[in-house]
Amino acid sequence: MATSDIQVAEHALQHHFADMEQQRETSTFGMWMFLLTEIMFFGGLFCSYLVYRASYYQAFVEGSQKMNITLGATNTAVLICSSLTMALAVRCAQLGKTKMMAILLGITMLFGFGFLGIKGVEYHEHWEHHEFPGPNFHFQTDDPAHPATDPVHTEIYYSLYWAMTGLHALHMIIGVGLVAWIIIAGLMGAYSPSYYSPVENVGLYWHFVDLVWIYLFPLLYLISKKHG
Amino acid sequence: MATAVQTVERENYLNSNYGIKSWLLTTDHKRIALLYLISITAMFWIGGFFAMMIRLELLTPAGDLVSSDTYNKLFTMHGIIMVFFFLIPSVPAVIGNFVIPLMVGAKDLAFPRINLLSWYIYMAGAITALVAMVSGGVDTGWTFYTPFSTTYSNTHVIGAAIGIFIAGFSSIFTGLNFIVTIHRMRAPGLTWRRLPLFCWSNYAAALIMVLGTPVIAITLLLVALERAFNIGVFNPQLGGDPLLFQHLFWFYSHPAVYIMILPGMGVISEVVTCFSRKRAFGYEFVALASIAIAVLGFLVWAHHMFVAGISVYAALVFSLLSYLVAIPSAVKVFNWTATMYKGSIRYETPMLYAFGFIGLFTVGGLTGVFLASLGLDVHVHDTYFVVAHFHYVMVGGMVMAYMAGLHFWWPKITGRMYPEGFAKLSALLVFVGFNTTFFPQFVLGYMGMPRRYHAYPPEFQVLNVLSTAGASILAVGYVMPMIYFLWSLRYGEIAPPNPWNAVGLEWMTPSPPPTHNFDETPIVTWEAYDYEHQPQEEVTVGH
Numbered sequence: 082m083a084t085s086d087i088q089v090a091e092h093a094l095q096h097h098f099a100d101m102e103q104q105r106e107t108s109t110f111g112m113w114m115f116l117l118t119e120i121m122f123f124g125g126l127f128c129s130y131l132v133y134r135a136s137y138y139q140a141f142v143e144g145s146q147k148m149n150i151t152l153g154a155t156n157t158a159v160l161i162c163s164s165l166t167m168a169l170a171v172r173c174a175q176l177g178k179t180k181m182m183a184i185l186l187g188i189t190m191l192f193g194f195g196f197l198g199i200k201g202v203e204y205h206e207h208w209e210h211h212e213f214p215g216p217n218f219h220f221q222t223d224d225p226a227h228p229a230t231d232p233v234h235t236e237i238y239y240s241l242y243w244a245m246t247g248l249h250a251l252h253m254i255i256g257v258g259l260v261a262w263i264i265i266a267g268l269m270g271a272y273s274p275s276y277y278s279p280v281e282n283v284g285l286y287w288h289f290v291d292l293v294w295i296y297l298f299p300l301l302y303l304i305s306k307k308h309g
Numbered sequence: 310m311a312t313a314v315q316t317v318e319r320e321n322y323l324n325s326n327y328g329i330k331s332w333l334l335t336t337d338h339k340r341i342a343l344l345y346l347i348s349i350t351a352m353f354w355i356g357g358f359f360a361m362m363i364r365l366e367l368l369t370p371a372g373d374l375v376s377s378d379t380y381n382k383l384f385t386m387h388g389i390i391m392v393f394f395f396l397i398p399s400v401p402a403v404i405g406n407f408v409i410p411l412m413v414g415a416k417d418l419a420f421p422r423i424n425l426l427s428w429y430i431y432m433a434g435a436i437t438a439l440v441a442m443v444s445g446g447v448d449t450g451w452t453f454y455t456p457f458s459t460t461y462s463n464t465h466v467i468g469a470a471i472g473i474f475i476a477g478f479s480s481i482f483t484g485l486n487f488i489v490t491i492h493r494m495r496a497p498g499l500t501w502r503r504l505p506l507f508c509w510s511n512y513a514a515a516l517i518m519v520l521g522t523p524v525i526a527i528t529l530l531l532v533a534l535e536r537a538f539n540i541g542v543f544n545p546q547l548g549g550d551p552l553l554f555q556h557l558f559w560f561y562s563h564p565a566v567y568i569m570i571l572p573g574m575g576v577i578s579e580v581v582t583c584f585s586r587k588r589a590f591g592y593e594f595v596a597l598a599s600i601a602i603a604v605l606g607f608l609v610w611a612h613h614m615f616v617a618g619i620s621v622y623a624a625l626v627f628s629l630l631s632y633l634v635a636i637p638s639a640v641k642v643f644n645w646t647a648t649m650y651k652g653s654i655r656y657e658t659p660m661l662y663a664f665g666f667i668g669l670f671t672v673g674g675l676t677g678v679f680l681a682s683l684g685l686d687v688h689v690h691d692t693y694f695v696v697a698h699f700h701y702v703m704v705g706g707m708v709m710a711y712m713a714g715l716h717f718w719w720p721k722i723t724g725r726m727y728p729e730g731f732a733k734l735s736a737l738l739v740f741v742g743f744n745t746t747f748f749p750q751f752v753l754g755y756m757g758m759p760r761r762y763h764a765y766p767p768e769f770q771v772l773n774v775l776s777t778a779g780a781s782i783l784a785v786g787y788v789m790p791m792i793y794f795l796w797s798l799r800y801g802e803i804a805p806p807n808p809w810n811a812v813g814l815e816w817m818t819p820s821p822p823p824t825h826n827f828d829e830t831p832i833v834t835w836e837a838y839d840y841e842h843q844p845q846e847e848v849t850v851g852h
Contacts, residue, residue, distance in 0.1 A: 096825070097416035097494075107419045107493040114485045114519060122523035125557055129531075129542060132553055214540035233541075233548040240540040244531065 089273035105278050112282040116289050123293055126245050137234035142305040144238030149203055153302045156199050163192030164291045171284040174277040179267055186264045193257040200250055214240040242301055252290045259283045321821040336421035342407035344428050352394040359387035364777040372764035380763035381448035388451030393473050394435050400572035402483050404714045405511045411815035412505050414496025414831045419489040427482035434476030441468025455543035455554040459535040467536050470529040477526045484518030487511055498833035505813055505837050506595055510575030513599035517564045525561035559610035567606040571599055573710030574641055577663050580713050581645045582838040583811040584660035585652025589838045591644045598637035605634045615686045624683055631681035638674050658732040662713035665740045669705025694754025697747045705743055720808045724821040725801030731793045738786035745779025812839055
């Protein structure tokens with residue numbers, strides 16, 4: 082174990098770093114900076130949501146009535162579980178338990194696919210009901226006694242819903258790809274207790290994407306519910 | 310003074326290996342800097358061509374050279390190319406890329422492969438934008454204001470927006486690389502207080518790149534989605550709010566002017582200290598002023614929107630905050646001046662450009678204060694006064710600094726000296742040409758000539774002719790360096806490691822530097838710009 086650990090470390094140390102310690106700190110720091118840019122990237126959308134929700138409150142309430150809370154909550158649970166398995170996988174990488182790491186990452190990936198599948202079912206429902214912004218957009222409430230008061234602005238709600246969850250789903254797809262990559266690299270013996278930065282960084286990315294959903298779910302699904 | 314000329318061909322980053330692959334797949338920050346240099350120079354000439362077409366059209370009051378539609382496309386493409394594909398990458402991606410690892414005593418940037426990736430992303434963005442331009446152009450202005458850009462314009466808005474979206478990621482990666490490098494890769498002993506001011510100002514600019522660029526990316530993505538799928542986030546017909554677009558756009562695009570100017574200020578700090586042979590006056594203040602500009606720069610964006618319909622109270626606050634930016638900017642100008650005071654000044658070309666920068670930036674900065682005042686802005690908004698103001702900062706400031714930096718580090722980059730006589734002449738031509746081009750525009754704007762029209766009343770003609778004449782002098786001033794830089798690659802005098810007798814780690818390694826930058830990792834035991842106490846002879850690489 083110890084010799085292979087040293088070999089991995091020798092192989093992984095890039096020429097412009099003094100030692101593994103510097104390399105590890107540098108890559109983690111870089112990942113945090115990248116996540117900062119991601120926050121700003123989503124921030125533009127959250128800001129738009131905030132502005133329009135304040136301006137067209139009723140339209141947003143009506144739009145969020147059509148969200149499927151059961152599926153949304155299930156997806157939230159799926160993502161939280163996937164973050165747990167991801168965190169355990171990083172710990173395994175740190176301890177050099179490569180097989181266990183690969184198994185946990187595999188489960189994480191399955192959770193990721195599960196999330197995307199459930200999200201796909203939701204998208205399909207919205208599509209069927211013409212709840213996709215654009216020329217074919219048509220919005221009506223479930224309760225015929227209370228027709229939509231402001232469908233024009235409910236369309237903005239749906240524009241933001243699709244843009245925000247769509248961008249999030251894109252991040253999930255990329256995340257699943259990254260996990261697949263570190264599973265393969267891990268099984269090929271690329272990581273060891275002295276070098277597992279890629280696992281750690283993909284883990285950070287995964288938690289970040291999870292966290293974005295933790296904000297999206299209440300904002301889009303829950304926050305206006307009781308006023309319905 | 311300078312050390313003996315080396316006659317034996319020594320291995321360096323240019324001759325260590327050859328062939329197109331060794332360049333296109335390189336992870337050496339110095340080679341990537343040269344890739345950027347070639348690309349942004351090409352973009353500079355394309356953008357410059359559009360500028361000349363604009364000036365030629367404005368030679369006569371009648372709109373006779375191009376149609377108004379074509380004119381709209383010309384100024385739009387001039388703006389997009391110059392802002393996103395020349396000014397933003399210029400000093401950071403070329404000079405910063407080359408010099409920052411050397412200045413901090415590192416073998417490379419923290420993420421060499423991401424650095425190469427950033428160049429490819431830049432090229433992908435540039436090519437996307439150029440394809441949009443060749444296939445018909447864009448006419449929204451570089452600001453892409455909605456709902457014109459999302460609904461009414463019949464030009465290639467999506468292509469241009471996607472091009473800028475892509476190029477934004479190259480800027481993010483460069484900024485990220487700089488921040489991590491400056492935090493983690495400094496040589497032993499190189500504390501933050503010993504860090505060259507060029508690193509400080511690039512660090513500040515990198516913060517803006519990392520925090521601001523994602524916002525413009527998502528904004529332009531929404532514009533593209535809105536055009537493609539007819540969703541209504543910014544379109545008032547569909548209930549959207551065009552002002553929200555302006556807020557999001559300027560949240561990046563105002564700080565972006567500090568992305569452009571801050572690295573330029575860093576170049577000036579290096580040049581002024583070197584050619585005055587003095588320590589930077591008020592080093593800490595100049596360093597912190599960079600950070601202050603980056604922070605305040607994020608809080609002033611709505612001064613672009615005073616007449617767009619924001620509330621009076623919001624306008625008052627943004628006006629006040631905009632005034633505040635003048636303070637750290639003035640700190641820098643005064644400190645450069647104080648650095649020169651009683652210094653032994655040498656009038657080499659980089660210093661001439663630095664003089665130009667300080668004077669022109671001051672004019673550009675002060676007219677910025679005019680524009681930040683609510684009453685005056687109503688009068689000069691959307692006139693040539695605004696055009697003159699930001700060209701004084703961007704061209705008179707930033708491009709001057711870029712030229713200063715190119716001349717200053719050219720011997721280090723190429724191992725050859727440029728011809729000093731021609732270079733001084735070109736610096737003079739740029740200064741004279743620039744002022745002849747843009748000073749009349751202040752007057753024109755104040756008299757009421759609006760921007761973005763291809764025709765104007767005859768009484769404005771004299772000043773417009775003056776401006777166009779100046780532009781042609783400016784063009785000669787820019788063509789000359791292009792020629793003599795290329796000439797120097799083959800025929801220039803061989804450069805010693807430290808032709809300017811400057812301090813700074815980048816001058817302690819051969820010109821051009823070896824691939825791994827330093828034979829031994831330097832150990833820094835001295836302050837930055839220690840020109841008084843540490844004559845060059847005593848400054849050696851530590852062991």
